[in-house]
Amino acid sequence: MPKSVYSHWATSEDFTNLSVSLHDAGTGLPGRSLGICQRGGDFVFDSFIAYANGLVTNPNMVLAGAIGVGKSTLVKMLLLRGIGEGRRGVIIDPKGEYGPLAEALGVRPITFGTNGWCNPFVGDEVENLSLLRTMLSSLQSKELSSEQLFILTNLWRENIRAEETRVFRVLLTALESLLFETTPTPGRDLALLLHRFVHGDLSGYFDGPGDPVSLNAGVNIIDLSHQWSGEHLSLVALTAIAAAQHTLVDSSIPGYLVIDEAWALLSDHEAVRWLQGSWKLARSRGISHILVLHRWSDISAAGDHGSVQRERASGLLRECETSWLFRQGVEEASEMALALGLNQNEAKLLTALPKGTALVRYASYRSVVAIEPDDADRQVSDTDEAMR
Numbered sequence: 001m002p003k004s005v006y007s008h009w010a011t012s013e014d015f016t017n018l019s020v021s022l023h024d025a026g027t028g029l030p031g032r033s034l035g036i037c038q039r040g041g042d043f044v045f046d047s048f049i050a051y052a053n054g055l056v057t058n059p060n061m062v063l064a065g066a067i068g069v070g071k072s073t074l075v076k077m078l079l080l081r082g083i084g085e086g087r088r089g090v091i092i093d094p095k096g097e098y099g100p101l102a103e104a105l106g107v108r109p110i111t112f113g114t115n116g117w118c119n120p121f122v123g124d125e126v127e128n129l130s131l132l133r134t135m136l137s138s139l140q141s142k143e144l145s146s147e148q149l150f151i152l153t154n155l156w157r158e159n160i161r162a163e164e165t166r167v168f169r170v171l172l173t174a175l176e177s178l179l180f181e182t183t184p185t186p187g188r189d190l191a192l193l194l195h196r197f198v199h200g201d202l203s204g205y206f207d208g209p210g211d212p213v214s215l216n217a218g219v220n221i222i223d224l225s226h227q228w229s230g231e232h233l234s235l236v237a238l239t240a241i242a243a244a245q246h247t248l249v250d251s252s253i254p255g256y257l258v259i260d261e262a263w264a265l266l267s268d269h270e271a272v273r274w275l276q277g278s279w280k281l282a283r284s285r286g287i288s289h290i291l292v293l294h295r296w297s298d299i300s301a302a303g304d305h306g307s308v309q310r311e312r313a314s315g316l317l318r319e320c321e322t323s324w325l326f327r328q329g330v331e332e333a334s335e336m337a338l339a340l341g342l343n344q345n346e347a348k349l350l351t352a353l354p355k356g357t358a359l360v361r362y363a364s365y366r367s368v369v370a371i372e373p374d375d376a377d378r379q380v381s382d383t384d385e386a387m388r
Contacts, residue, residue, distance in 0.1 A: 024367050027055060032081045034074070038357075038368035045078075045362070046085060047288035047322065048254050056321045056363050059254075059288035060279060064336065065326025067294055070356040070371050073381040074324060075258055075292060076101055077373055079219065080380070088255030089219040090244035092237050095261065096225030101380040109223040112236060113204035116213030119165040120206075120242040122250075129156055131242050132167070134274040136193050138235045139202075143270070147186035151175075168197040169207050205236060215247040234268035238275075241265075245278060245287060254286035262291040266313045276312060279319050291320060295332055314339045323361040327353040 026043040029050060033042035047059035063071045079089050079101070091098050093109070102109050112118050121128040133152065137143045144152065152171075159170050175191035197206050222240045227233045241259065248255040265271045282289055317339055328336060328350045337347040340361075349359060353368075360367045373381055 026367060026369075027362075027365075029053060029055075032084065033372070034077055034081070035369040035371040038370065043360070043367055043369045045322070045360070046082060047256075048087070048286075049085070050322070050362065051283070055365065058283050058319065058321045060282050060291075060320040061288060061322040061324065062291045062293065062317055062320040063324045063326070064293040064328070065324075065358070066328060066332070068355070069326040069353075070358070071292055071294075071324075071326060072097060072260075073356075073373055073377065074358070074371055075260070075290060076381045077371070077377050078290070079256060079258070080377065082256055083219065086253065088248060088251055088253050089258065090215060090240075090248065090255065091219070091221045091258040091260070092224065092240050092244070093221055093260055094224045094228055094233060094237065094264065096223050096228075097260070098221045098223075101219075102221045104380045105219050107217050107219055107221065109221040110213050110215075111223045111226065112213075112240070113208075113226070117204060117208035118206055118239055118243050119167070119212035120239045120246070121160075121164070121167050122243075122246040125156075125162075128167075129153065130277070131239075131274065132156070134270045135235060135239065136190070138238065138268055138270040139193055139196065139232075140189075144190075145186055148190050151187050151190055165212055166207050168194055172198050202232060202235075206239070215244060216251075220244070220247070234264045234271050237265055238268070238271045241275075241278075245285065248287050249285045252286075254288070256288050256290055258290045258292065260292045262293050263295075266316070269309045269312075272309065272312045272316060275316060279316060289320070291317065295328075321363055323359075325350055325353075325359045325361065326357070327351065327355070 024037045024040045026037050026041055027045055027050065029044045029046065031044045031046055031049065033044055035043050037043050047056070047061060050056045051059055063074060065071050076098075079091070082089060083105075096109075099109065108115075110116055120131060129152075133144055133149065136148075136152070155171050155174050159174050160167060164170060172191065172194040175187060175194065178185070178188045178191040179195060181188045196202050222244070224233065224236055224240070227236050237259070241257065244257050248257065259265065265275065279289065318341070323340060325336065330351050333347045333350040336342060336350065346359065353359065357368065357370045360369050
């Protein structure tokens with residue numbers, strides 16, 4: 001008798017408790033398959049089609065798992081299938097791993113400070129002020145004081161026109177005389193922060209020659225690898241996300257916004273606060289945010305258990321109605337269970353999933369899926385090439 005291709009890691013009772021049918025045939029949605037259900041046929045999933053068919057009530061997703069279990073491959077597969085459905089995509093790429101995908105799609109990765117600069121302040125004045133406040137607070141590692149916020153708000157209203165692209169330069173010019181004061185004041189502190197964006201360690205990212213970069217391609221890859229080991233990764237990533245959101249909304253075409261190495265943002269209290277607001281608007285804006293994590297315990301960087309910061313980060317993850325959960329260590333699975341409200345069986349099964357297999361949670365449904373890339377997928381998804 002031939003040996004089974006699957007190891008016996010779950011009982012029928014386990015599947016029942018997981019809400020996974022013994023003959024789970026997948027979502028029943030149309031489109032290209034992402035893999036094979038553990039007990040059934042092809043598994044097809046697209047956030048927007050799933051929403052239109054009532055399977056989920058919001059389009060946001062989270063992917064989590066140990067290094068090398070298949071997360072990057074799945075992200076690229078989701079994007080390729082989305083493009084085939086006419087979707088757009090923006091990828092925040094902190095490690096420069098999406099070069100093969102860019103080459104295959106005929107697009108050039110954007111590197112802020114090298115081949116362009118970013119103006120994230122587009123559209124609604126209230127949203128722009130909120131983003132600016134978040135960026136300045138993130139840079140000084142604490143929320144703006146009431147005095148700083150008062151000065152900033154008045155400066156904006158007096159100096160920033162709707163079509164202004166060089167916001168930091170204009171605001172700095174209005175406060176430049178304060179840079180040379182010897183006594184610290186809220187205005188001087190604000191001027192020093194603005195100076196860093198225009199002439200200091202962040203120069204070239206938000207001001208530069210020519211016009212700001214355009215994200216008008218069908219797929220845009222924003223390469224932040226030059227910031228990978230820097231202290232401003234979360235700030236630059238947040239700005240890229242804001243610019244991407246504006247681009248996707250203005251295009252009137254639904255799209256994916258991939259945020260790889262999401263731990264960097266979850267550890268920034270100001271960034272998480274801002275993201276919470278934009279997350280809730282994903283459905284009305286036609287954006288599917290895809291958060292990609294490695295170790296689930298990275299969420300602990302947001303703060304201690306019970307802290308406001310930790311709850312904000314956990315809340316952001318819980319608002320991703322679809323979760324692709326790859327193998328985790330025992331401790332990591334426990335962290336995941338706390339953050340997402342997994343039951344005991346789900347947490348246990350996560351520690352035994354083979355490479356390339358995920359527990360997929362979408363609304364009240366569960367599927368165990370072996371991801372199966374085709375030849376086109378494999379051409380753009382190999383992240384182990386250097387190891388060979």
